[in-house]
Amino acid sequence: MTVFAAASLRGALEEIAQAYPGDVSLSFGGSGTIARQIAAGAPADVVVLANTLWMDWLVEQGTHIIEAPQPVAANTLVLIGPKDAEPLAELNDLPARLATGRLAIGHRDAVPAGTYARQWLEAAGLWDEVKDRLAETDNVRAALAFVTRGAVPLGIVYASDAVAEPAVKVLWHAPASDHDTIAYPAAALTPVGKTFLHALTSPQAGLIFTAHGFQAVIQ
């Protein structure tokens, strides 16, 4: 069984795969890269992506999907700083806290986490003020690394990334209404894949997702 999955799911999926009765090999990458590989005929049984846009694109490409895509987990967005950062009194203090530094986010168009971050900043009325003070990265973990290495004072990452990194502190939680739903849709591409897809929405998998900072979707 081969599972192609968005890189941000690595920790949780590795644990779920270990608990799964049967051999599962996991291949991680960016959602766009994975979607293109699957459309080009990559031998995957299950695909899990970090946003619905790419899953819609896969369906549009006429990819043979056994069972309709369904969300297996959800995530939230957080503003982070170094672990010794002062708490933020209000979100509007963000530009002042940046001072001359930059705000690390995933690329606004190319990385799902960056797109959600842009939506949040737009909803908060801060986008115009910070859009020329961004450090946009090729994946959300690189934005996290900028904050942990002290290259930037602040960053916006998934709650699950902040859970995985003890060197950072969560300064603000994005209201879920400020950005599109952060869902991880999964689809089975072969009959074998169906059983693993169901395992992803089991209560046991839900516990693992939750422990890694995601929100579980249990069916």
Next chain:
Amino acid sequence: MTSDAAAWEALRLSLWVACWATVLAVPLALWIAWILARRDFWGKSLLSALVHLPLVLPPVVTGYLLLMGFGRNAPLGRALDSIGITLAFHWSGAVLAAIIMGFPLMVRAMRLAIEAVDPKLEEAAATLGAPRIAIFGRVTLPLIAPGILAGAVMGFAKAMGEFGATITFVANIPGQTQTLPSAIWAALQIPGGENQAIAMVMMASVVAIGAVLISEALARRVAARIAGA
């Protein structure tokens, strides 16, 4: 900014970064190549290995090492910052990444050229009373010029195509660090972004073909001069 304007901006920046990287790296690479080809000293293999390391490491790792060494919070980065050289999230950081990534290719080509020079020619010049600097300038340099040119072209090409180390070290800031490869990558990550990516790939190809044609013409002129000398 429209996507067209962004593509031209990325092209301009890529050429700017690649030119700077080549100009700065050629003398340094020539010096290192000279040492590796002509000198024997303790730690020579280590120096050679160090120079070649970026060829072996995944570019993302090289970028991360640069971030740890030259980032805003790193000692080297701070020291450079205090004398007015800002690398973090600045085009000069992209130049540094391009130099490091292209360096092994440049050194390799130049070292082979230096090793191929027959020392007897230099000795002959010396017996005729030529000073060392004149021997280098009038005997050695013309002989290794094709190697230097080949190294420079390799370095320029690597700088034009470098992606992983650059985006990891200095991110993807339009006009500052968003080079052509970064822009192409970003376009490919958007559903339906293929056309924009293809347009930029054509730009990159035109530059690459142009650079090869220019270097071939230069190489011919150098060869003609050596033959005539």
